[in-house]
Amino acid sequence: MLRVSDPLRPGDPFELGGYRLLGRLGQGGMGAVFLGRAASGRLVAVKVIRPEYASDPEFRGRFRSEVSRARQVPPFCTAEVLDADPDHPTPYLVVEYVDGPSLAQVINESGPLTAGALHSVAVGVATALAAIHGAGVIHRDLKPANVLFALGTPKVIDFGIARAFEVTSQHTRTDQMVGTVAYMAPERFDTDRAAAPVGPAADVFAWGAVVAYAASGKTPFQADSAASTAARILTQPPNLTGLPGPLRRVVERTLAKEPKDRPTAHELLEQLLALGTEGESQQVRQAAEAVRRPKFHLRKLVLAAAVVLAVGIAGMVAVPRLRQALAADSGSGPVFSTPASSAPVRPSPTATKRVTVQGPSIIDRLDRPGQWTATKEDGGGCTFAHDRLEVTTSSTSVYTCAGPADTFAGDQSITVDATILSAGACAEIWFRSVADGAYQVSLCEKEIRFGVDNNGDIADEAKAATVTPVGLARRIAITVQDEQATIAVDGAELLESKLGEPALAAGKVEFGGLNDVNSGDSHAAFAGAEVRTPAPTGGTSFADLTRGSVKSVVNLRAYDAGSHSAVVEPILFMTGEKYCQTHKLKPGDARCNREWITEESHTKVTVPLAAKPKYFTWEKEDGDVCLGEKPEDGGNCPMTPKAFTSWAADNIGAMVAVTTVNGTVTRMAQIYTP
Numbered sequence: 001m002l003r004v005s006d007p008l009r010p011g012d013p014f015e016l017g018g019y020r021l022l023g024r025l026g027q028g029g030m031g032a033v034f035l036g037r038a039a040s041g042r043l044v045a046v047k048v049i050r051p052e053y054a055s056d057p058e059f060r061g062r063f064r065s066e067v068s069r070a071r072q073v074p075p076f077c078t079a080e081v082l083d084a085d086p087d088h089p090t091p092y093l094v095v096e097y098v099d100g101p102s103l104a105q106v107i108n109e110s111g112p113l114t115a116g117a118l119h120s121v122a123v124g125v126a127t128a129l130a131a132i133h134g135a136g137v138i139h140r141d142l143k144p145a146n147v148l149f150a151l152g153t154p155k156v157i158d159f160g161i162a163r164a165f166e167v168t169s170q171h172t173r174t175d176q177m178v179g180t181v182a183y184m185a186p187e188r189f190d191t192d193r194a195a196a197p198v199g200p201a202a203d204v205f206a207w208g209a210v211v212a213y214a215a216s217g218k219t220p221f222q223a224d225s226a227a228s229t230a231a232r233i234l235t236q237p238p239n240l241t242g243l244p245g246p247l248r249r250v251v252e253r254t255l256a257k258e259p260k261d262r263p264t265a266h267e268l269l270e271q272l273l274a275l276g277t278e279g280e281s282q283q284v285r286q287a288a289e290a291v292r293r294p295k296f297h298l299r300k301l302v303l304a305a306a307v308v309l310a311v312g313i314a315g316m317v318a319v320p321r322l323r324q325a326l327a328a329d330s331g332s333g334p335v336f337s338t339p340a341s342s343a344p345v346r347p348s349p350t351a352t353k354r355v356t357v358q359g360p361s362i363i364d365r366l367d368r369p370g371q372w373t374a375t376k377e378d379g380g381g382c383t384f385a386h387d388r389l390e391v392t393t394s395s396t397s398v399y400t401c402a403g404p405a406d407t408f409a410g411d412q413s414i415t416v417d418a419t420i421l422s423a424g425a426c427a428e429i430w431f432r433s434v435a436d437g438a439y440q441v442s443l444c445e446k447e448i449r450f451g452v453d454n455n456g457d458i459a460d461e462a463k464a465a466t467v468t469p470v471g472l473a474r475r476i477a478i479t480v481q482d483e484q485a486t487i488a489v490d491g492a493e494l495l496e497s498k499l500g501e502p503a504l505a506a507g508k509v510e511f512g513g514l515n516d517v518n519s520g521d522s523h524a525a526f527a528g529a530e531v532r533t534p535a536p537t538g539g540t541s542f543a544d545l546t547r548g549s550v551k552s553v554v555n556l557r558a559y560d561a562g563s564h565s566a567v568v569e570p571i572l573f574m575t576g577e578k579y580c581q582t583h584k585l586k587p588g589d590a591r592c593n594r595e596w597i598t599e600e601s602h603t604k605v606t607v608p609l610a611a612k613p614k615y616f617t618w619e620k621e622d623g624d625v626c627l628g629e630k631p632e633d634g635g636n637c638p639m640t641p642k643a644f645t646s647w648a649a650d651n652i653g654a655m656v657a658v659t660t661v662n663g664t665v666t667r668m669a670q671i672y673t674p
Contacts, residue, residue, distance in 0.1 A: 008034075016092055017085050019046055035097065043097040044082060045157075054090050063091055068598075070159060073135040077128040079148070079157040098155050103214060104144035112217045112242055121147070122211045122247060123272050124154035129207060129265040132159050133200045134602075136555075136653055140198070142206035143183045144213055181226045182219040183209040186234050186257050201259035204268060208238070208254030216242035220255060246275045253435070261435050263506075270409045270505035360406050361603040362509070362531040363546060366416075369563040370606030371404040372511070372529075380513070380521075388527040390421065391513040398428065398456070400512035404604070406531075408432070409506035413532050414478040416511065418443045419525040420470050424517035427524035431478060432499075432507035439504060441478060441487055443468060444516055450487050450495045452504070464494035473527070542570040542601040549661045553632050553671065556656045557604055559648040561641060564609040566665060572599040573632050573655060573671070596631075598655070607658075609665045615644035616669035627672060633657055634669030644668065 006024040008014070012034070014021055019036035025045060026033045031053075036046040053059045064086035070093075071081045083094035103121065107113070113121060125147055132139055139146075139159040146158045185205035187198055212220040220238030223229040238255045240248050250271050256262050263271060364371045366389040375382050380392045380399030393399040408431070418427035420443065430438035430453065440453040445468055451461030466489055468474055477488040480499065487495040509531050515522035543552035545568065554568035576594035580587070591597060618627050618635025626637040634657035639647075647670070648654075659667035 013048075013090075016046060016048065016090070017083070017088060017094075019044060019083075019094060021046065036094070038082075038094075043099070045079070045095050045097045047093045047095070049091040049093075051090060060086055060091065067093060070135070070137055073137060073159070074131050077124045077153065077155055078131055078159065079155050095157065096155075098148040098150045098157065100149040100155075102145050103147040103149070103154070103210070106149065107144065107214060107217050113214045118211070118215055118244075119247065119272070119275070121154050121214050122207075122250075123269070125156060125207055125210060126265060126269045126272055128154075128156035129200075129203050130269045132156070133203070133265045138198070138200055139203045139206070141180065141183075142203055142210060143180045144210055147210065181229050181233075182213075182221065184230070184233065185259070187259055189230055189234060199259065200265060201262045204254050204262045204265060205256075205259075207265075207268065208251045211247070211251055212238065212240055212243060212255075215240075215247075247272075250275070256435075263434060264405070264407045266407050266409060267434060267506040271503065274502040274505045360408060360531075361533060361601075362404060362406060362529065363603065364529045364606040365546075365608075366527045366529050368565045368606070368608065369560055370558065370565045370567050371604060373402045375402050382512075386525075388417075388419070388525045389511065390523060390525045391427075391511070392521055392523050393425075393513045393515045394521045397515045398512060400428075400430070400510050401526075403508070403510055405508060406604070407506050407508055408531065408533065410480075411482070411534050412480050413534075414476075414509055414530070416476055416529040417473040417527040418476050419473040419527075420445060420468055421523035421525055422521070423470055424515065424519065425522035425524050426514040426516050427476075427526065428512040428514050429476060429478065430508075430510040430512070431480075432504040433510050434504065434507040436503060437501070438507060438510070439485065439499065439501075441476065442514060443474060443476060443489070444514075445470070448487060448489060448494055450485070450497055452501055460497075462495055462497055466494060473525075540572065540599060540601075542572065542603065545570060545605050545607050545658070545660050545665075546663050548663070549659075551633075551657070551659050553598075554656055554658050555600065556648060556652060556654055558652065559645070561609070561645045564611070565606055566609060566668075567604055567606050568656070568658065569604050570601045571655070574599075607660065607663070607665050610661075613641075613665055614667045615639040615641060616667070617643075617647075618670050618672040625672065628657075628669070631672065634671045636669070639670075 008021060008023060012021065012024070012032075016034075016036070019038055021034040021036050023035045024032060025035050031047060031049045034046045034048065036044045038044055049059075049063070067081070067084040067086060071084075073081065079098050080096040081093065082096060085092055101109075112118075125142070129139070129142070137159055139156070141158060142156065146156060148155050148157055183206040185198075185202040188202055209219055209221070212218075216239075218239070218241075219229070220240060221229050221232040221236065222239070223232055234257075238252070240251060243251055250263075250268070254262050254268060362371060365387075366372060366384075367387040368384055372382070372389055374384055377399075378394070379396035380394045382389060382391045382399070382401035384390070389401060391399055391401055412431075414429065414431055416429065418429070420427055423445070426442045426444040429441040429443075431441075432439050437452060437454045440449075440451055440458065442449040447463050447465050449458075449461055449463050451458040464487075468489075475490050477491075479486045479488070483499045485495075485497050485499055486493055511526045511529070513522055513524040543550045545552060545554075552570050553573040554570050556566065557569055558567035560566070574582070574597060576592050576597055579585075579594075579597040579599075580589055580592035585592060615638070616635045617637045617639045619625055620637050626635055628634060628636050655671040657667075657669040657671055658665050
């Protein structure tokens with residue numbers, strides 16, 4: 001049954017951007033939400049931004065950027081973004097209309113959820129967060145009112161523009177922020193934004209509060225006033241009455257005071273799926289399976305989503321076995337495949353090469369700061385020297401280098417050159433690493449070991465004899481397939497073990513050192529790291545920036561002029577027409593009519609910068625534009641290195657056209673995104 005909260009008010013528009021407005025669905029701090037009807041007859045929800053924000057150029061720019069990202073979110077347990085016009089006199093956003101009650105309404109009318117229904121909500125909302133975060137979007141206002149039920153399946157709404165509102169300084173005061181206090185993470189109350197940046201972990205905290213509310217009808221830090229609730233969030237443990245034991249432990253982790261102690265959305269989803277609950281919604285389970293491993297190129301993802309909307313949810317897509325996928329993909333073999341040596345072999349200046357990859361994947365030579373960074377503490381440190389990452393343990397027996405926060409689950413492969421630099425040292429590799437533990441591989445002088453690291457206590461450790469002289473680099477390969485881990489050294493498989501820890505269903509990959517004799521300092525080194533998930537057969541090809549001379553559009557993930565390095569994600573940037581031709585879609589497909597479509601590789605690559613790369617922008621100071629012959633070439637107005645550095649600091653995630661020569665970036669140009 002169609003529900004309209006209120007009729008249109010005097011002064012409300014009757015039509016906007018070709019959508020006929022039928023009534024008001026609600027109103028919030030950023031504007032009003034209307035029920036609309038598209039020319040095709042489809043019902044939609046139209047969010048119209050308030051006029052005072054529309055007049056701010058900074059807000060419009062942020063809004064445009066956030067909407068572009070929100071459009072990339074696959075509609076698994078989310079309301080699909082259908083249309084938007086950031087340049088309209090009153091900017092608006094059009095999303096899928098979900099005709100169903102909110103979680104808040106369900107709890108208010110029927111009481112707390114139990115058993116399978118509770119687990120289904122937990123998994124459904126975690127699935128939505130994994131999809132949202134995977135597209136680089138942060139929700140910032142997750143709460144029961146923003147979880148709607150469509151045919152029994154939870155869908156998260158109202159994501160994609162909260163950041164555009166909150167980071168615009170004119171619209172954010174110390175007494176006003178996006179969100180609802182009961183679901184805000186502790187870092188949300190820190191007014192020093194630079195010291196406590198709000199990231200995806202805040203959404204994970206809100207997830208824990210939402211699930212606790214669904215189980216009891218009360219928020220976990222509930223108090224008599226907003227101020228008292230905030231104080232409890234900052235200082236008190238949560239009240240998790242009503243949550244069953246296994247789910248309670250997961251929720252407890254998400255409500256940790258420190259963001260770093262919470263699981264990521266993908267880790268959270270893996271932990272929930274590992275629990276399993278009789279009676280949970282099969283549709284929700286299948287949606288979670290479809291989004292848990294981003295192993296399909298965009299066309300497959302969108303096609304799967306279309307089935308979700310048509311019949312409830314998509315069936316799980318078959319994933320190729322890891323070894324078969326890697327063997328079939330001859331172009332995506334180890335970029336830094338090296339013999340045993342003290343340093344990685346540089347990529348040869350070959351012709352342009354394209355590889356078929358999917359994500360998440362990480363490629364880093366470890367010869368400069370990039371996805372791993374240098375650190376120095378009393379217990380040790382990590383530095384970049386001799387074209388590698390060198391780790392020292394001093395007052396502590398183990399030291400871990402600071403690396404990427406990306407998490408990996410399911411099938412994956414990890415390859416890296418590991419070198420023992422001092423007698424008694426071991427080179428350590430951790431995978432599926434979370435706050436409470438990890439799987440650990442140790443390369444020592446006389447053996448290689450594999451076990452479960454429980455906060456320093458090693459359990460179920462297996463060992464294999466292999467001699468590794470000090471100073472000799474060994475190529476370590478860890479292959480996880482169907483929850484079976486195989487450890488190889490220089491191509492020889494030495495250890496194999498079943499993975500069976502439910503808490504280690506997903507996590508980070510980390511490198512470090514172990515002082516195996518506890519006498520003096522110990523030293524180890526790493527180079528040529530690759531962390532990959534299996535490439536799908538027939539997947540989209542993206543540029544390989546580590547070798548040859550190529551031109552590509554990338555998402556800029558990090559930029560460090562001082563270290564002459566950048567972290568980028570190769571993407572495809574094309575017109576809707578070209579996209580449909582590439583993927584052989586029918587001419588009537590709505591995507592064919594889009595002006596531009598981007599497709600991400602989900603692969604982050606650390607690339608070196610030339611001594612004096614050239615920088616370009618598409619907009620002159622007087623407002624005139626100067627674009628290249630093709631939009632994917634970016635701008636051709638010269639830009640100083642200082643100006644580009646300043647721009648990059650404020651535009652991490654923006655699209656940039658890069659040119660590489662022999663694997664080194666020589667040109668970077670901003671891309672105009674209409």
